[in-house]
Structure formats: structure tokens, C-alpha cells
Amino acid sequence: MEPLAKPSKIEQAKAELCGLDLAPRLGDLASQGWESLDEATLTIRLKWLGIFFRPVTPGRFMVRLRLPNGVISADQLELLAEVIDRCGDQGSADITTRQNLQLRGLLLEDMAPLLQALEAGGLTSRQSGHDNPRNITGNPLAGIDPEEIVDTRPLVEVIQARLLGPAGPRNLPRKFNVAVGGAPDSFLLHNDLAFLPAEHNGQLGFTVLVGGFFSAQRNELAVPLGLWLRPEQLADFTLALLCHFERHGNRQQRNKSRLMYLIDQLGIDAYREELVEAFAEPVHPHDGSHLVSRAPRSGLGVHAQKQEGLHWVGLHVPMGRLDAASMQELAALARTYGSGELRLTEAQNALIVDVPCARIEALLAEPLLQRLRPDPSTLQAEAVSCTGNAYCSFALIPTKGVAQQVLEELEQRIELPEAVRMHWTGCPNACGQPYMGQIGLMGAKARKDGQMVEAAKIFLGGSMGAEPKLAELHEKGVPLSDLADVLELLLLEQFGARRREPAGF
Amino acid sequence: MRSALPQWEPAQLPACGSPDRWGWLQQLRNLPELDPEPWLLALENGSLSIAPDLLAVLAERLDPPAQLRLLRWWRQQPDPDPGLPSQVLRHRDGASAAWLQEQLAPGPVALGFALPLSALPQVVAAALLPLLGHQRQVAAWPVLLCWMRAPIATPLRRAALEGVARGLSVWPRSQLVAGLSALAGDLDPQLAAPAVDLLARLPGARRALVPLRRCGLDPRVAERLGRRLAATPAQPLLLVVHGRAGGQLPAELVALAAELECRRGAPVRLQALSAAAPAAVPAVASELLQPGQVLGLVPLLLLPGGHVRHDLPAIVRHWSAFARVQHWPFLGAWPRWQAALARELAGLAMQDARPLLLHHPLEGPLAARYLTTLERRTGAHCVATPYSAEHLAELKLTLAAPALAAPALPLALAANRLTDQLAEQVGPPLLQRPGLRQLLLAELEALP
Numbered sequence: 001m002e003p004l005a006k007p008s009k010i011e012q013a014k015a016e017l018c019g020l021d022l023a024p025r026l027g028d029l030a031s032q033g034w035e036s037l038d039e040a041t042l043t044i045r046l047k048w049l050g051i052f053f054r055p056v057t058p059g060r061f062m063v064r065l066r067l068p069n070g071v072i073s074a075d076q077l078e079l080l081a082e083v084i085d086r087c088g089d090q091g092s093a094d095i096t097t098r099q100n101l102q103l104r105g106l107l108l109e110d111m112a113p114l115l116q117a118l119e120a121g122g123l124t125s126r127q128s129g130h131d132n133p134r135n136i137t138g139n140p141l142a143g144i145d146p147e148e149i150v151d152t153r154p155l156v157e158v159i160q161a162r163l164l165g166p167a168g169p170r171n172l173p174r175k176f177n178v179a180v181g182g183a184p185d186s187f188l189l190h191n192d193l194a195f196l197p198a199e200h201n202g203q204l205g206f207t208v209l210v211g212g213f214f215s216a217q218r219n220e221l222a223v224p225l226g227l228w229l230r231p232e233q234l235a236d237f238t239l240a241l242l243c244h245f246e247r248h249g250n251r252q253q254r255n256k257s258r259l260m261y262l263i264d265q266l267g268i269d270a271y272r273e274e275l276v277e278a279f280a281e282p283v284h285p286h287d288g289s290h291l292v293s294r295a296p297r298s299g300l301g302v303h304a305q306k307q308e309g310l311h312w313v314g315l316h317v318p319m320g321r322l323d324a325a326s327m328q329e330l331a332a333l334a335r336t337y338g339s340g341e342l343r344l345t346e347a348q349n350a351l352i353v354d355v356p357c358a359r360i361e362a363l364l365a366e367p368l369l370q371r372l373r374p375d376p377s378t379l380q381a382e383a384v385s386c387t388g389n390a391y392c393s394f395a396l397i398p399t400k401g402v403a404q405q406v407l408e409e410l411e412q413r414i415e416l417p418e419a420v421r422m423h424w425t426g427c428p429n430a431c432g433q434p435y436m437g438q439i440g441l442m443g444a445k446a447r448k449d450g451q452m453v454e455a456a457k458i459f460l461g462g463s464m465g466a467e468p469k470l471a472e473l474h475e476k477g478v479p480l481s482d483l484a485d486v487l488e489l490l491l492l493e494q495f496g497a498r499r500r501e502p503a504g505f
Numbered sequence: 506m507r508s509a510l511p512q513w514e515p516a517q518l519p520a521c522g523s524p525d526r527w528g529w530l531q532q533l534r535n536l537p538e539l540d541p542e543p544w545l546l547a548l549e550n551g552s553l554s555i556a557p558d559l560l561a562v563l564a565e566r567l568d569p570p571a572q573l574r575l576l577r578w579w580r581q582q583p584d585p586d587p588g589l590p591s592q593v594l595r596h597r598d599g600a601s602a603a604w605l606q607e608q609l610a611p612g613p614v615a616l617g618f619a620l621p622l623s624a625l626p627q628v629v630a631a632a633l634l635p636l637l638g639h640q641r642q643v644a645a646w647p648v649l650l651c652w653m654r655a656p657i658a659t660p661l662r663r664a665a666l667e668g669v670a671r672g673l674s675v676w677p678r679s680q681l682v683a684g685l686s687a688l689a690g691d692l693d694p695q696l697a698a699p700a701v702d703l704l705a706r707l708p709g710a711r712r713a714l715v716p717l718r719r720c721g722l723d724p725r726v727a728e729r730l731g732r733r734l735a736a737t738p739a740q741p742l743l744l745v746v747h748g749r750a751g752g753q754l755p756a757e758l759v760a761l762a763a764e765l766e767c768r769r770g771a772p773v774r775l776q777a778l779s780a781a782a783p784a785a786v787p788a789v790a791s792e793l794l795q796p797g798q799v800l801g802l803v804p805l806l807l808l809p810g811g812h813v814r815h816d817l818p819a820i821v822r823h824w825s826a827f828a829r830v831q832h833w834p835f836l837g838a839w840p841r842w843q844a845a846l847a848r849e850l851a852g853l854a855m856q857d858a859r860p861l862l863l864h865h866p867l868e869g870p871l872a873a874r875y876l877t878t879l880e881r882r883t884g885a886h887c888v889a890t891p892y893s894a895e896h897l898a899e900l901k902l903t904l905a906a907p908a909l910a911a912p913a914l915p916l917a918l919a920a921n922r923l924t925d926q927l928a929e930q931v932g933p934p935l936l937q938r939p940g941l942r943q944l945l946l947a948e949l950e951a952l953p
């Protein structure tokens with residue numbers, strides 16, 4: 001038998017002390033001095049509280065929240081706006097591809113009061129990073145969607161409560177993504193665990209899909225586990241699955257530690273059997289068919305809710321980045337024109353909900369909507385981006401800035417009849433999910449005129465529809481200076497774009 | 506010593522732009538053990554050039570001595586990449602902190618605008634100043650302060666301010682408040698705005714922020730200050746005061762409370778000692794306080810007499826039954842109040858005559874110690890003054906005598922029998938004196 005490999009530094013740090021045990025000490029740390037924190041705590045364990053050391057800006061931290069189902073109130077958004085306003089030029093908030101928010105530019109001194117304020121405001125940042133179950137996503141239109149199959153909000157809430165409760169996992173081998181679908185366009189196959197609405201003997205419940213993830217080494221869509229669950233079983237089943245993963249996942253090789261590797265190791269049938277045994281509740285076999293049949297709606301613009309007389313207004317947030325002033329204004333608009341609730345989407349946009357018919361016109365006339373547009377160009381509408389090298393050491397290009405610049409350039413040149421989902425990511429780690437885009441772009445290097453320059457790989461053909469498909473490599477490395485030209489041609493040839501008439505004609 | 510596996514040696518690193526490079530580096534990153542020595546050697550002997558992707562991988566594996574070694578190498582480069590230090594210097598340790606201190610301690614004079622060989626390039630200083638703060642060593646404070654105040658390019662001053670930010674809770678508090686308060690008035694909003702934001706993070710921030718409202722800040726900075734103050738709303742205050750006969754509240758105190766309420770944007774109530782305790786304390790408490798709020802109880806009493814020692818604890822107990830109470834010391838014990846009294850007395854001073862502080866008689870050793878302290882701090886002579894008609898008449902004659910010729914100040918906030926009867930000799934009560942009134946208003950306004 002081979003001797004067990006020595007645990008990595010990360011596994012050692014996790015085993016020695018759980019980051020959650022730091023929570024009661026935050027107040028003391030604030031008063032006694034953060035200097036007493038060792039490096040493993042500073043850079044690893046604090047992530048259990050949602051506090052991220054940023055190697056590019058040592059001393060300026062990021063806090064990632066948990067917003068189950070992407071629901072946030074105006075009061076909560078205002079609270080967060082104040083937090084990043086205090087960070088001046090360094091402060092910003094990014095809407096993430098998990099319907100979540102992460103705040104940048106914070107100091108350690110902000111942490112104790114911030115975490116208190118989050119708790120008082122009904123928010124948490126607990127276990128939002130590192131080897132933890134990440135923010136649980138659901139239908140961003142849950143409860144208001146005329147096409148809704150099932151309201152995902154209560155299900156997501158219960159799953160989160162179960163996972164963060166006393167029996168929840170505290171030391172997973174790797175991060176873990178969970179999602180619940182509730183509409184015909186709930187594409188969720190990029191999650192480690194996805195529950196998609198499905199019928200069984202005429203009863204509405206969920207079929208279970210497992211193992212989806214993207215990484216530099218491997219990209220997989222989730223596969224059917226072959227089980228069907230009643231809605232009230234989701235939380236306990238999720239807990240059982242995560243506890244199984246906590247016990248059996250790979251802790252020796254971090255690049256082979258996502259759930260799919262465990263499924264590979266056991267085989268899907270044996271894996272299912274072990275889960276059924278661990279769950280210890282009756283479950284039904286299922287063929288994996290489900291009621292999700294098309295790619296996600298953007299949700300942008302004005303749409304009637306299922307509640308008569310009410311609408312949601314979807315606003316495009318360029319590259320998902322918000323500053324304090326925009327957050328304040330957004331909160332005020334949600335309160336003034338709607339019920340004070342907002343939703344965040346996986347496409348990094350924001351929705352104001354419960355707007356009565358009579359208030360729509362006034363809302364559309366608000367100055368903020370010149371920046372966060374309900375009717376962005378078809379190029380901008382479904383653009384998604386990772387953070388880029390402004391905050392991430394591994395990004396090969398400044399993703400958000402490049403994406404914005406290229407899209408604005410293309411807007412001048414072409415008209416696109418329908419929105420094209422473009423996913424931008426800075427490196428092969430694929431945080432911007434390039435394989436899910438109709439067009440995917442990934443930071444790279446390429447040679448141009450004898451010089452090594454920043455570039456992008458181009459992927460094509462990703463589909464989140466009835467027959468999901470990952471995008472495939474189309475161009476190995478287009479220098480960023482040529483990217484607008486290459487994309488223009490692609491959009492003209494393959495996506496029905498038309499050249500704009502030159503000005504004056 | 507660990508040795509690099511042959512396939513993971515620097516010589517095997519695919520060239521920049523190679524499609525294999527990113528994956529190769531990620532595999533290097535995921536090795537359970539990585540000896541940085543060959544990599545540092547290759548950099549030092551010039552056989553390897555540092556690129557951001559390589560740096561991102563190496564930086565994670567450097568221990569403090571290795572990070573310092575890489576920094577020293579970087580500092581010797583003719584054209585150092587300003588992005589390197591922040592990636593490398595993630596560990597806080599004494600040697601790295603000392604090296605940073607050594608580089609920056611000479612202050613802006615080290616910039617050497619004529620660029621002698623030993624000069625500190627601006628780009629280097631700007632890269633290192635934030636990291637000096639990140640090291641959180643209190644010895645760095647004077648260095649950062651010096652750079653922050655110096656008449657040099659704004660980016661360098663901002664870098665020093667960023668250093669201050671990243672170690673905020675380490676610096677000497679009073680010097681920090683003074684330094685940031687001065688910077689908040691800077692003509693450059695790029696410096697003034699972050700200074701306001703940092704002050705707002707300090708414990709008891711209102712005390713530092715409120716005075717800035719009267720500083721004529723840049724309009725954008727003033728707006729920012731308003732937002733910071735709005736986020737630290739003032740507690741409701743209960744001012745415990747001497748009343749007049751029958752619990753009547755003197756007009757000066759009523760006016761003070763009204764103005765204070767306006768300036769704090771929070772309720773301010775008066776409770777006279779001479780009045781019966783309000784029967785409706787629970788109702789008043791719920792009217793004053795939002796859920797979770799604390800009631801600030803401020804005794805506007807000037808002497809540690811029976812009221813302070815006996816009546817006040819009873820009042821605090823009474824309110825504590827219905828609200829969370831923060832109980833402040835009696836006004837006469839506040840150092841800034843004592844200093845203001847000294848200034849007021851200095852304004853009355855006559856040559857060769859020690860001014861008098863006329864106070865209600867006190868008993869006990871505590872009172873004696875207090876009066877001795879007050880005399881020392883104000884330079885006045887404290888004179889016990891019974892308020893009986895007989896004593897006041899006698900005092901009136903004494904003070905009117907040309908032989909005495911000493912100015913006197915009544916230790917009474919609002920009009921009372923002493924100031925009513927000896928108005929010509931002692932002047933108005935303290936709250937009718939602009940300097941003292943303004944000081945008291947400012948102090949009360951700055952309370953949490």
C-alpha cells in the first residue's frame with residue numbers, strides 16, 4: 001500500500017483551525033491588533049468568514065457575501081454602499097456569476113463592524129470562499145415569473161440554512177456549487193449539484209444532476225444522478241451529499257478534487273448507491289429528464305410579473321461592477337418605484353421588482369438608467385466577465401476593461417439583431433465561464449510584430465438550451481489590438497450582424 | 506535541502522507567449538513542495554526574467570527571507586517593475602519591515618531628483634509606502650507621516666496615506682487623529698477624502714469628524730463627511746442639570762439643548778436635579794430611543810458634590826431600568842472644559858491678581874482633591890460661596906472692595922442666586938459667555 005502523501009499546506013491549515021472559530025474573536029482582534037494573525041489565518045482561514053486577502057493589494061481585502069437566490073433588499077444594498085463608499089477610489093462591488101456581491105478595497109479594521117452590520121441587516125458572508133459550499137443560486141425571477149415552474153427562494157433558503165447550520169460541512173476538500181432551477185430557462189449544469197424541476201408520476205419535484213464544473217484542466221456539465229426528490233428533501237439531501245464529499249473527496253491533489261473526480265473514481269452507480277445509503281430517506285430512481293428547455297432569459301427591460309399590474313425592470317450593469325453612488329441610487333429607486341427588493345442575475349445584472357404600471361415611465365426617466373440601461377445594446381446585454389488582472393494575479397488580461405472597450409468599439413461598427421452571450425475570462429481557470437458563451441473569450445499571450453502581447457483565445461458554440469454544449473476553441477490567440485476586428489467579422493458572418501452606415505450617409 | 510524536480514527547473518519554463526506556459530505554471534503552483542532557491546538564483550544571475558504570471562506563482566511559495574531576497578534584487582534593477590513588491594511582500598515579518606523602513610526613513614529628501622545612484626526613484630517609493638503600512642509596525646508611523654505631509658507629488662502622498670490606511674489601528678491614536686484631521690483640510694480632495702474616511706473608522710469617530718464640519722472643506726469632501734457622520738448617528742442625550750426652584754429649567758440650558766438637538770440631529774432632553782424624576786420614564790425612553798440605541802446621560806454639573814455622588818447614580822439606575830445608558834463623567838471633570846475655564850479666566854486676568862472661581866461649598870476629601878486640581882489647571886483660586894442672602898451680601902461687599910481687585914468667575918452654568926445678586930461683580934453665568942458656550946456645544950455635539 002502506498003504511503004499517504006503529506007497533506008498540502010492548505011489542508012494542514014484547515015485541519016489545525018477552522019476559520020469559523022475566528023468569528024467570536026473578531027472583536028478582540030480588532031481591539032488587540034490584527035498584527036497577531038498568522039499568515040495562514042490571514043490568507044486562508046479568514047475566507048471561512050468571507051474575508052479575502054488579495055495578493056495584488058496586500059492590506060486591502062475583499063468580502064464576499066452570500067445572497068441566496070440573488071435576492072437583496074434596498075436597505076441591505078445601502079448598507080453595502082456605505083461600506084464601499086468609505087473605501088474611496090479603492091471601493092467597488094462586483095455582481096458575480098453566482099448572483100452574489102463581493103466588496104473590494106476594505107481594510108481589516110472594517111471587518112468587525114462590517115460583520116456585525118451584516119448580521120444586523122440580515123446578511124452573511126459566512127463560508128462564501130475557499131473550500132466551502134458557495135452561494136446557492138436559483139431562478140432570479142422566483143416568485144414573480146409568469147413562466148415559473150416552482151418558486152426556488154424558499155428551497156434555496158432552507159438549503160443554505162442547513163449547510164450553514166451546526167451539521168453543515170466546515171472542511172470540504174474543495175469548493176462546491178449548488179443551484180436550484182425553477183423555470184424553463186434555468187440552465188444550471190455548470191454546478192457541482194443542480195436540482196432541476198422534473199415530474200415523477202405526475203408529481204412535481206426535482207431531478208438531481210451532479211459533477212458540473214469548469215477549470216483549467218477540465219470542463220464538465222453536470223450529469224444525471226438518476227434520482228428524483230420531493231422539494232422538501234432537497235436540503236437534507238444536499239447536506240448528505242456534501243458530508244459524503246467531505247469524507248471521501250480527494251485531499252491529495254487540489255486540481256483533482258472537485259466532485260466529478262470523486263464520481264469518476266467511484267462510478268456514477270456506486271456513487272448514487274452510497275448517497276442513497278447516506279441520505280437514509282426513500283428516494284425515487286429517475287431518468288434525468290427535466291422541464292428546463294431553453295437558454296436563460298436576460299431579464300433586461302420591462303416585463304410583466306405574474307402578479308397583475310406589477311412589473312420587473314431589468315437593468316444592465318456594465319461588467320457587473322457597481323460603485324457606491326450607483327448602489328445608493330439603485331437602492332433608492334427600488335424603494336421609490338418598487339417594493340424595495342432587488343434581484344441579481346448570473347449574467348451580473350440587477351432587477352428592480354414589483355413596479356406598478358403607473359410608475360414605470362417615471363422609473364425609466366431616472367438618470368441612473370442612462371448608466372444602468374434597461375435596453376443596452378445587444379452586444380452589451382449578455383456580456384459576462386471575470387475580475388481580470390486588476391485584482392487577480394492569474395488573469396492574463398485586464399478582462400473587464402478590455403471587454404468594455406471592445407464592446408463599445410463594436411457598437412460603433414455593427415448592429416446585432418439579437419443579443420449574443422459573450423463570456424470573458426482572464427485565464428484558463430475560467431471564472432468567467434467562457435465555455436458557456438455563444439462566444440467565449442479567454443486571456444492569453446500572442447506574438448505580434450515580433451513582440452509578445454496580450455491576447456484572447458476565442459471559443460464558439462456554447463449552448464445553454466435544450467441541448468447544452470460547451471463552447472470549443474476557435475482562435476488560439478488574437479492580440480487584443482486586433483480583437484475588435486476579429487469579433488466584428490465573426491458577428492457579421494455567424495451571428496447576423498450588419499455593418500452600420502458610416503456617419504453622414 | 507529540497508531540490509527542484511528536473512522537469513520543474515527554471516530552464517524548463519516555457520517562454521512567454523507559449524501556449525504551454527500557463528498550464529506549466531499552474532502545475533508548478535500545485536506542486537506539494539517547491540524550492541524557490543533555483544528560481545531566485547536564476548533571477549539574480551539574469552538567466553530568467555520575471556513576468557507577472559511567474560511572479561504570481563512564485564510569490565505564494567516564498568518564505569519571509571526569500572521574499573526579502575527578491576525585493577533586494579528588485580531594488581537593484583535599473584527599471585524596477587512597480588507591481589512586484591505588492592505581490593511579493595505578503596508576509597509581515599521584522600526583517601522585511603526593517604528593510605522597508607530603511608528605504609523610506611530618509612523621507613522625501615531621498616528621492617534625489619538629480620538621480621544619483623543611491624537615490625530612491627519615485628516609482629519605488631510609491632510602491633513601498635503602502636507596504637510599509639501593511640507591515641503594521643508602529644515605528645513606521647513617523648516615516649509615513651513625514652511622506653504624507655511633505656510638499657511632494659500627490660501620488661507619493663497618497664501612497665503614504667495608503668500605508669497609513671493599511672495599518673490603521675497600529676498608529677498612535679492622538680497623532681493619527683491630528684495628522685488625518687489636518688489632511689482632511691488639504692486642498693487636494695484626493696488626499697482629503699481618504700483622510701475623512703479613515704477618521705470615520707476610528708473608535709469614537711464622531712469626536713474627530715464633527716470638528717471638521719467647521720473647517721471649510723472642499724465641497725466634495727464635505728459631502729463625504731456628511732455621509733460618514735450620517736452613518737454614525739448620534740445617540741439621544743439626557744442632560745442632567747441644576748434646576749431652579751420648583752424644578753424650573755434655566756433659559757440658557759433650554760436654549761443649549763435646542764441648539765444641540767439641531768446640531769446632532771438626535772433628541773436632547775433636560776432633567777433638572779431639583780425636579781422630581783419624570784414619572785413617565787418608560788414612555789420617554791421609548792420615545793427617545795430607536796431599537797438598539799443607547800441613551801447618553803451627561804451630567805452638566807460642575808462640581809463633585811452631593812448631586813454627583815448621590816443623586817446622579819440614582820438617576821442612572823432609574824433610567825437603566827428602561828434603556829441602555831452610557832453615563833458620561835460630570836462636566837467639571839472634562840479636561841477640555843477645564844482648559845476652556847482657564848482660557849476664560851486668562852481673559853479676565855488683571856496684573857498681580859489671581860482670579861477667583863466662586864463655587865458652591867463642598868465637603869469631603871474628594872471635593873478637596875478636585876478643587877486642588879482645578880486650581881492647578883486654571884490658575885485660579887477656588888472660593889467657597891454659600892448662597893444664603895447673608896453670605897452673598899457679604900461677598901458682594903468683599904468683591905467690591907478696591908483692595909481685593911481680583912477678577913472672579915462664578916462656577917455656575919446658568920443664572921442662579923449667585924449670578925443674580927452679584928451680576929456686577931462676577932458677570933454672567935458661564936453659558937452666557939460665548940467661548941465657554943461654544944466649547945460646550947462642540948463637545949456635546951461630538952459625543953457618540
